[in-house]
Each structure stands twice: as C-alpha cells, then as structure tokens.
Amino acid sequence: MAETQSVKAFERTERAVVPEAEEGSPFRKIWNRHSTAITRIIAAILFFGGWEWAVRSGSVNPLFISSPTMISIRLFEVFADGSIWSHIRASGEIAGLGFVLSVVVGVPLGMLMGRVKLVRDTLEPLIMAKYSSPTVAFLPLLIIWFGIGILSKIVLVFLGGVIVMIINTEAGVANVDRQLVETAKSFTASEYQILSKVVIPSAVPFILTGMRLAVGRILILVVVAELYGSSAGLGYIIFQASANYDTAMVFxxxxxxxxxxxxxxxxxxxxxxxxxxxxxxxxxx
Amino acid sequence: MIEILGLSHQFTRQDSADENLVVLDNISLTIEKGSFVSFVGPSGCGKTTLLRIIHGLIKPKVGKVLIEGETVCGPSANRAMVFQEFNLLPWRTVLKNIEFGLELQGTDRSARRQAALDVLKRVGLGGFERYYPHQLSGGMKQRVGLARALSTSPTYLFMDEPLGALDPQIRELMQTELLKLLDAHRKTVVFVTHSVDEAIFLSDRIVVFSARPGRILTHIDIELPRPRWKDDEKIKSSEKFVTYRQHIWHLLKHELQSELQLQTMPKLA
Known part of the structure; x- marks a missing residue:
C-alpha cells in the first residue's frame, strides 16, 4: 500500500526542469536546455574512462574487475555466436510464467481481499507475514517440495510477484472514491455495476503500478533461483562465470x-x- | 410532487458511542411539480443530507418522503443528481461519462449514444466528446455532470451545490445557462446552495434552514419575472432582488451568529 503511494509520489516530483528564459551565449543555451543529459554523459565518460584507465595502467587486477572494453567485446561475442539466447529464453520462461501467474492469481485475490471482509481478515496476517519476509528464504523449502527443476523456480518467482500484485490490487479496490460510488448509486447502479464500472476500473492504476513493482522483484528472484541447481539461464551464467573468474562474463x-x-x-x-x-x-x- | 413528512435524521458519531449528531429535525415540506426550489442555510445544517434523503441515497431515521404519492426507498431512473465535486469517472471520455447514467439504467448502446450526443450539444460541449475529465476546466466538468444527469431525461433534478466549486465569474455564467436549459426542458429542481444571490436568481421558492439541527425557518416565494436569463444583470440589481437578499441574509446572519457564539463560548459542565 505505502509502496504504491510512495512510488506514485516519487514519479510526480521527478519532473523535467524547464529553463525559464533562453539568453546568453549559444553554449549557455545548449547547457540550459540539456544540462541533465550533459551532466550524465560527462559522468559516464569519467566513470568508464577511469575504470578502463585503472585496468590498463595495471593499478588493478583485470581478473577481479574486468574492463569496459573487455566486457563490450564479450557482450558482442555472445550475441554474435548466438550462445546467449538459450539462457535468455530459459530465464525469460521462468520470469514470464511467474509474472503471468502472479497477475492471474494476485489481481482476483487482491480484489476479494479489498471487498470481502471475511477474506481480508483471514488472509491479511498471512500476506503481511509473507510480505515482510525475504522470498529467497523459501527457496530451500521449495526445492524440497518441487525439486530442482523449473517448477521450484517458477513458484519462487510467483511467490515474490503475487504478493505485490495482491497488495496493490487490494489498495486500489479499497481506495475507490466513495463519491464515485455514490454517483453510480444515484443513477440506480446495482452492486454488480458498482463493482464492474467503478471499483475495478479505479483499481487499474494500482494494478499497473503493482505489475511494474512485480517485474523488478521477479528479475531478482529469477537470478537467485538459477544460482541453485540449474543448467541454463542468466543466473546460471553469472554463477558459472564467477566460479571460473570470468569477470567479463559476469558483467x-x-x-x-x-x-x-x-x-x-x-x-x-x-x-x-x-x-x-x-x-x-x-x-x- | 415531492412531499416530505415529519422527517428527522441523525448520524451516529464515531468519537462517542452514545451521542448522536442530529442534522435534521422534523422537516415537513411540499415541492410542487415543475418548480425550482432552493435550500439555503448555514454549513452543516443538513440541507445536503436532506437532498440525499429525497433522492433515496440515505434512509431517514424518522419520517418519510413521498414522490408522486410513493414512498422513496432508493434512487430511481426518473430522478438524477448533479454533484458539487462533479464526480466524473476519470477513465471515461466526456461522451462516455455522459452516457454513464443511461448505461447503468440499461439503455441500449445506440440510444444512449444518441441521447448523450444530443445533450452534449445542448450544454455547449460540442467538440469535446473525446476529452478526458482531467483535460477540462471546472466549468466544463460541471457541464458534463449536468449533461450526465439531463441525458437520463429525469422528471426531477437534484443539484447539490453544483456551482460551488467554480470561480465566481464562471459561476454566474453557468447560472444563466442553467436557466436557459431548464426553460427548454422544464423539470422539478431541488437546488442546494450557500449563495443567497444564486438561490434568488434561480428559484421559484427558497427554503431557509436554521443552523444544526436543521429546521425550516421560512419559505420565500421569489416573484421575479421569467425568463430571467435574458436580462440577468437587470434582475440581479432590481429593487425586488435586493429586498429578497436583505430579508434572507438577515435570517441567516442571525443563525450564523448563534453558531459562532456556540463555538467560542467556553463549555459549561
């Protein structure tokens, strides 16, 4: 709930600053218009240049931190020979299935929790306990239950994603504008019409925000899931590469x-x- | 015809279980068909609550409301309401918002589209069909709110401070436009407002309420010639208009003063 609101509030304040007047030299004008972009480009050049320089000058060991050029070459290679695609597909499958399941289960459940007191009272402690505990901690248990194949990984991703979907949907349904409900009633709306034409549409922004937050969590969980007993996927690649001190590949x-x-x-x-x-x-x- | 018979209402207070907030005390009132009646009174006197009770959104604790001889027990399709905060659905375009009432009442798609387009033009929103509420000014939003109500062709139109959220100049313009619209399609209107001038300009009859608990202080018949929208400036500065205002304001001032004293006086145990 709080998460949704703070995300929205954050996005509201994050607005482009428009310079008030355009005057002075041409450089000044360019700076006024693109100061953010220029600052970022310069910072990036300094960062990557400094990194590259540190490795080339021999002051740090490339075995540990690789270098921007080594990473770029490696990145080009894995796409050029196509070897990366099977890993992207493997991770994508887990993330995609986990995400779809999270939405398909989380949205109706969140709506029930928001509308039916009995369901809310029953599930809320469970949801809150789950929300406050790190999902990763369930992995060993899931492996015992579902084996080390794709199933335990999908369940892990689902557990992480569904919580966010439930909490956001519930918040959306619970925060429906009472005045809009009253307006619908004033035009003789039935309970079902209020639900389908007012409550559910007004929860849509919350559900979409929930989806965005869920994707963030899911990407983390996919990698963690793949660190254990897998033979493909981006998490697997990272794990294997680090075991071989292939830092460029980790990057x-x-x-x-x-x-x-x-x-x-x-x-x-x-x-x-x-x-x-x-x-x-x-x-x- | 609307008949309000011995109506009282109270809200249960959240903060103290045994003390109820009486908002309406023994209201009896008859509103003639085709008339424009305004409720005027201090804030919190229960005039908005009374309007909701008449429409059937709130059930009264004591007494009842009869419309055309039948007891009101819920909203009905021949009555429509316009709200102070417009209450438009933000995810719907202007056109779809206007259709909302008819849609809820089960009118089929083409008929409600036709009715909505028709009313949309009448309220001066032609060309704004595809706009969303957040792209409109307050005055435009309330035109949509009004169009939504009118599109259901109600016999009774209930308006809860419909112009209260608009700036004063737009507000005066909307008053004349409202009268123009109602001249073309006569309805029984119950209008809640804080503005004495607005009530006099629009109404056939004004009901003045006391401070909480709301009681009816008096009824005043407004005998200004109609149609009033043609020469609104002249009417608003006419001697009769000023006399009405003085009379109503005098009554209200008394109520407001007692309210102020209640607030500032130390509570005696």
Whole structure:
C-alpha cells in the first residue's frame, strides 16, 4: 500500500526542469536546455574512462574487475555466436510464467481481499507475514517440495510477484472514491455495476503500478533461483562465470538483466500512460 | 410532487458511542411539480443530507418522503443528481461519462449514444466528446455532470451545490445557462446552495434552514419575472432582488451568529 503511494509520489516530483528564459551565449543555451543529459554523459565518460584507465595502467587486477572494453567485446561475442539466447529464453520462461501467474492469481485475490471482509481478515496476517519476509528464504523449502527443476523456480518467482500484485490490487479496490460510488448509486447502479464500472476500473492504476513493482522483484528472484541447481539461464551464467573468474562474463549477465529491467519498466510505464492518462499526466518520462 | 413528512435524521458519531449528531429535525415540506426550489442555510445544517434523503441515497431515521404519492426507498431512473465535486469517472471520455447514467439504467448502446450526443450539444460541449475529465476546466466538468444527469431525461433534478466549486465569474455564467436549459426542458429542481444571490436568481421558492439541527425557518416565494436569463444583470440589481437578499441574509446572519457564539463560548459542565 505505502509502496504504491510512495512510488506514485516519487514519479510526480521527478519532473523535467524547464529553463525559464533562453539568453546568453549559444553554449549557455545548449547547457540550459540539456544540462541533465550533459551532466550524465560527462559522468559516464569519467566513470568508464577511469575504470578502463585503472585496468590498463595495471593499478588493478583485470581478473577481479574486468574492463569496459573487455566486457563490450564479450557482450558482442555472445550475441554474435548466438550462445546467449538459450539462457535468455530459459530465464525469460521462468520470469514470464511467474509474472503471468502472479497477475492471474494476485489481481482476483487482491480484489476479494479489498471487498470481502471475511477474506481480508483471514488472509491479511498471512500476506503481511509473507510480505515482510525475504522470498529467497523459501527457496530451500521449495526445492524440497518441487525439486530442482523449473517448477521450484517458477513458484519462487510467483511467490515474490503475487504478493505485490495482491497488495496493490487490494489498495486500489479499497481506495475507490466513495463519491464515485455514490454517483453510480444515484443513477440506480446495482452492486454488480458498482463493482464492474467503478471499483475495478479505479483499481487499474494500482494494478499497473503493482505489475511494474512485480517485474523488478521477479528479475531478482529469477537470478537467485538459477544460482541453485540449474543448467541454463542468466543466473546460471553469472554463477558459472564467477566460479571460473570470468569477470567479463559476469558483467555480461548483469548488463543483460539490467537492460531487461529497464526495457520492461519502460514498456509497463508506456502502458500506464496509455491506459491511465489521468494519473500519469504529471510524470512525463 | 415531492412531499416530505415529519422527517428527522441523525448520524451516529464515531468519537462517542452514545451521542448522536442530529442534522435534521422534523422537516415537513411540499415541492410542487415543475418548480425550482432552493435550500439555503448555514454549513452543516443538513440541507445536503436532506437532498440525499429525497433522492433515496440515505434512509431517514424518522419520517418519510413521498414522490408522486410513493414512498422513496432508493434512487430511481426518473430522478438524477448533479454533484458539487462533479464526480466524473476519470477513465471515461466526456461522451462516455455522459452516457454513464443511461448505461447503468440499461439503455441500449445506440440510444444512449444518441441521447448523450444530443445533450452534449445542448450544454455547449460540442467538440469535446473525446476529452478526458482531467483535460477540462471546472466549468466544463460541471457541464458534463449536468449533461450526465439531463441525458437520463429525469422528471426531477437534484443539484447539490453544483456551482460551488467554480470561480465566481464562471459561476454566474453557468447560472444563466442553467436557466436557459431548464426553460427548454422544464423539470422539478431541488437546488442546494450557500449563495443567497444564486438561490434568488434561480428559484421559484427558497427554503431557509436554521443552523444544526436543521429546521425550516421560512419559505420565500421569489416573484421575479421569467425568463430571467435574458436580462440577468437587470434582475440581479432590481429593487425586488435586493429586498429578497436583505430579508434572507438577515435570517441567516442571525443563525450564523448563534453558531459562532456556540463555538467560542467556553463549555459549561
């Protein structure tokens, strides 16, 4: 609940600063318009340049931290020979199935919890206990129950994702604007119409935010799940590479995961802007 | 015709279990068909609650409301309400918001679309069909709220401070537009407002309420010529208008003063 709200609040404050007047030299103008981008580019150049320099000058051991060029070459290679795709597919399957299950189970359950007191009273302690405990801690138990195959991994990812979906959906359903419910009643709405035409649509922004938060958790859990007893996947690659002191390959795995995170987040964000324009007009990115 | 018979209502207080908040005390009132009646009174006098009871959104603790001889026990399709905060569905376009009432009442798609487009033009929203509420100004939003109510072709129109959230200039404009609309399609209107001027300008009759618990202090018939929207400026500065205002304001001032004293006086055990 609090998580959803704080995410929304954060996005509201994160707005592009528009320079008030354009005056002075051309450099000044460019700076006024693109100061954020310029700052970031310079910071990136300094960071990666410094890293590369540190490795080349021999002041640090490339075995431990690799270097930007070594990582880039490695990244290019794994895509050029196509060897990475089977791992991306393996992780993608677990993450995708886990995500779909989280949404399919979490949204109806969250709605029930938000609307039916009996369900809420029964499940809330359980949900809260689960929410406050690290999902990873369940992995050994899940392996005992479901074996070391794909099933235990999907269940782990599902456990992490479904909690976020339940909590956000419940918050959305519980926070429905009473005045809108009254308005529907004033036009003779039935209980079912209130649910389908007011309560559920008003929970949509919360559900979409929940999906975005779930994706973040799921990516972490996929990697953790794959560290144990797997033969494919990005987590597997990272684990194997680190065991072999192949630091460049560890970074390749991390970079692909980070890119997946950024892309998925942007996609869900675009979906939010499209589906819920009234909540997202303030946050433009 | 609306008949309110010996109606009292109280809310259970959250903070103290045995002390109830009496908001309406023994209200009896008859509202003639086709008339425009305004409720005026201090804040918290229960006039909004009374409007909700008349529509059937709240069940009264004592007494009852009859509309055309039948006891009100819930909202009905021949009555519609306009709200102070507009209460538009943010995920629906202007057109779909206007259709909302008819949709809930089971009107089929093409008929409700036709009715909505028709009313949309009448309230001056032509061209805004596909806009979302967050893209509209307050005045435009309330036009949508009004259109949503009118599209169900109600016999009774209940308005809960419908212009209260608008800025004063837009508010005056909307008053004349409202009268123009109602001249074309006569309805029985019950209108809750804080503004004495607004009540005089719009109404056939004003019911003045006391401070809480709300009682009816007096009824005033407003005998200003109609249609009033044609020369609103002249009417608002006419001698009759000013006399009405003085009279009502005098009554209200008395109520407000006693309310103020109650608040500032130290509580005696």
């Amino acid at each position: 390749v795995g991390v970079i692909i995961l980070a890119a997946a995170g950024v892309v998925l987040n942007a996609l869900l964000r675009a979906m939010e802007i499209r589906l819920t324009p009234w909540t997202t007009t303030l946050a433009k990115w």
